[in-house]
Amino acid sequence: MQKIAPCLWFDDQAEEAATFYVSIFKHSKLGQVTYYGDAGATVSGRPKGSVMTVAFEIDGQELLALNGGPIFKFTEAISLMVKCDTQQEIDHMWEALSEGGEKGQCGWLKDKFGLSWQIIVPQWDEMLRDKDAKKSERVMKAIHDMTKPDIETIKAAYDSP
Numbered sequence: 001m002q003k004i005a006p007c008l009w010f011d012d013q014a015e016e017a018a019t020f021y022v023s024i025f026k027h028s029k030l031g032q033v034t035y036y037g038d039a040g041a042t043v044s045g046r047p048k049g050s051v052m053t054v055a056f057e058i059d060g061q062e063l064l065a066l067n068g069g070p071i072f073k074f075t076e077a078i079s080l081m082v083k084c085d086t087q088q089e090i091d092h093m094w095e096a097l098s099e100g101g102e103k104g105q106c107g108w109l110k111d112k113f114g115l116s117w118q119i120i121v122p123q124w125d126e127m128l129r130d131k132d133a134k135k136s137e138r139v140m141k142a143i144h145d146m147t148k149p150d151i152e153t154i155k156a157a158y159d160s161p
Contacts, residue, residue: 005062014065018056024096031055079116107149
């Protein structure tokens with residue numbers, strides 16, 4: 001078990017969301033589902049016997065989805081980063097996670113539940129920290145000018161004279 005795992009607060013879509021995420025990522029699985037009993041239903045206002053939490057794992061990352069009611073909503077203040085090694089993987093993640101949601105700039109998107117995701121390429125960090133400031137500036141501009149990440153465009157910006 002991981003020492004730290006995100007808990008994602010949903011109104012009443014925890015099970016739907018966990019199933020959706022598990023369907024997108026390889027090496028993923030649903031875990032234990034807990035249900036509201038008398039005490040939890042009284043405190044939360046959720047119906048007794050309804051889904052309270054769904055544990056799930058995506059690519060080795062443990063998460064918990066909670067049906068906590070409409071009190072809190074997701075914001076861009078937190079996002080989940082997906083590091084993609086190939087353009088094919090970027091394309092898959094971009095389309096699958098944004099289905100029913102919103103596509104944003106610089107590899108950011110919101111899924112149909114309102115959760116923010118960043119689709120990135122691990123090499124970007126290295127490129128953005130390059131000692132040659134002109135290279136890192138070209139990469140930053142290229143990233144800012146796109147929505148869905150394009151590896152070849154980023155590499156071309158990095159390698160251009």
